[in-house]
Amino acid sequence: MLMVVLPGPFYKYEVVDLQTAFSGFKFSLYAGIAALILLIIQILFKRETVSLSSTLTAELVDAAEQAANNLGWELVNVDANISIAKATDTTAWFGFKDDVLIRVTDDATNV
Template identity: 35%
Template sequence: MKILVGLISLIAVLLVALAGPLYKFGMIELATAFAGFKFGVFAGIAALVLLVIQLLFKRNTASVGSALISAVLAITAIAIPVSMMSTAKKVPPIHDISTDLANPPTFVAIAPLRADAPNPAAYAGAETAEQQRKAYPDLKTLHYNQSQPELIEATKQAVENLGWELVNIDVDSGIVEATDTTAWFGFKDDVVVRVTDNDSARLVDIRSKSRVGGSDLGKNAARIGTFINELDSVLAE
């Protein structure tokens, strides 16, 4: 019984933990990876049920160590997908976030890189903008006193500090484009930063968009927030 519980617990956590890397390296499709999450949860629940049965009716076959390890593995397998589902319910099912909803920065050099992506480079539209306004009301155009070249250079430094892949810098257009690859699944999310000279101030807008997926689980909005903090930190040096 102890071996069975331990084995099912291990299988459960592996189904969840390996889903990302297997997709990242092209060994499985995204749908298969998410199926792994589902079966991981089922296996985790089964492991906990069997563990309870073991502790109630076959206590002599269990040890504190094995029971604890099995419980931790099973709970982990359940907790990760459940946490992601909980997050998905709290944020809008969108994947294109911009500080300027009336005139979002456009992808230029990155556009060809997204040619085969399920989510096109074009802005997602008015419905997405409305959902963003309700969910992330604080994301707005930023105003800086530094010159456009200074802000472009600071943006480049912030991108490098964050470990993103720098794709394009166009000083004349005030555009910086980069790609952020997530660690677990290897999702590629693209970012474009636009610096506009507005007489007494420079306006900075950031747009972040996922290449795949309907909902980004709030990742793009969080990414923009992280970038703003990093940019301010670079400018303060």
């Protein structure tokens, strides 16, 4: 959104030249169109969800735990009874800690 709005004021206050302003505007429109196409594709190919059994839910929580281990995340809590896996990821560059919560549900509204 900012890439569509900012080229005008940037050119007006001589931060960028006219060609750069139009290039930024043009590529932001391309990105917006691509995002719209991806949204339409997602809407067209959306599948109905099926109800998960408790055995399958436990297997998915185990798979989430294994994926977290493979990604190098620090596991905080894994509880198959409530279908969650909590982990902490540390970024490589600045060392920020990000909390990750994986919740397995069969409710289509909690995607």
